[in-house]
Amino acid sequence: MKKQLITGFLALLVSLSLIAQEQQYLVFEFIKVEPNRVLDYLEYKDFLAEVHKVSKSEGHIEGWDFWSLQSGSDLEGENFQYVTVTYYQDPVKMMNGNDPDQLVDLAISAFPEMDEDQVRNKIRDAMDMRDLAVRSYMVEVARTSDAFEFKPGMLASFDLMKAVEGKFQDYERAEKEVFLPIHQKKIQADLMENWCFLRTALPTGSEAKSTHLTMNIYANYLQFFNSMEYEDMEITEAQQQAVEAGLNSRDQKWVYLATLETLVR
Template structure:
């Protein structure tokens, strides 16, 4: 059964439109921290950043981000404070990424003065102080052709979508053929820096809260608000119909606005 699941996941990953050399695999972790433990968690994130630097040097990951969330869902139980994004070169590394022993090994290399017992206790304490509410394994389907380099302080909106039943392929086609060119125009007009369209691999099924995510990156709040006011005056009636059809092929579940706090590249 496990082998069949892995084969199904692998088939899903390899069906993306980007070439094999360009594909990225990402794990999003939406995190809640108890109010009286926020300072403790902020201290832990510095430890985690050093561990992920080692993980990148060892070739286990290709990058890692920690974002603080400014706004998001009003639904009870879905008010997160942080989201981490871990980048991988291939799906096998991604599926093996959530391995405590590997985390401990990288931590011991990053902090050679710490004992294994001390490292395991630090990791255990950190797991107790936060609630990992959502972990999503994702594959990149499309992205803009920019050369923007991430740096702490930039903004991003994470838009979680669910494709309408029976319109999964229609929705993905709309994002690639209709919305991607719109975001390219925004970048050329200095109204956006980067855009990515991702497909959720796990969890899957009709009960999944979301099937896709778009990651919209801005240099600052001024660019973000100007982008919200953008209206393409050259859009044709046919293109407008395509936009409306694309919007009708998905349900926008919720949107999170975030600031990049720490990163490893």
């Protein structure tokens, strides 16, 4: 019996480890750049992409995206122009991802012709030309099953949600059991490329502006608008009620449309 318990416990640990490996951790950074420094910041973006290539090769990150915002509601009056998304394998790497000394070391590896002072000055100048208004640490809760691959020019809708107080679990259940199948149908109908549902990875209080985020990926604007017109003719009355209950369990705070400009994979 004791041997069976030990075997069962080890199996559970292996199972939990595999689940953890399948989870994805993401950091979203909403950025505002001074109008007269946009070209300078886009040059820094190219510099940063090379640095992230080294970061990925060394196992610090899984990937990095640079998105240009097309439209969206202003968050606290800020007119964001860009969003970066950095992907991590585990929460520890995610929390260590903003170590400035690590960034300097990676930059020197990516640009060996630059010395430490030059790298630090370049990073400092970039920090001065932009305002990092919002940084969100997220963990993936659910995603669609597809053969999707990120490519420059793709369109994303970043929908920031806040679960209604007392309905946190109801909302997550609705996204996984009600809305995920709907998005899966859209993908099968070539009306969407990918969808994932994310939860804030750090503890938040009742005053938090958002608790979740959905990332909806489309090949282009034509697919996006066709998707908006989609209506499931086979939906039952019970399923429609489940959709309405799911909508009532969260408050859709902001929606941002963005185009993928640069990526590291």
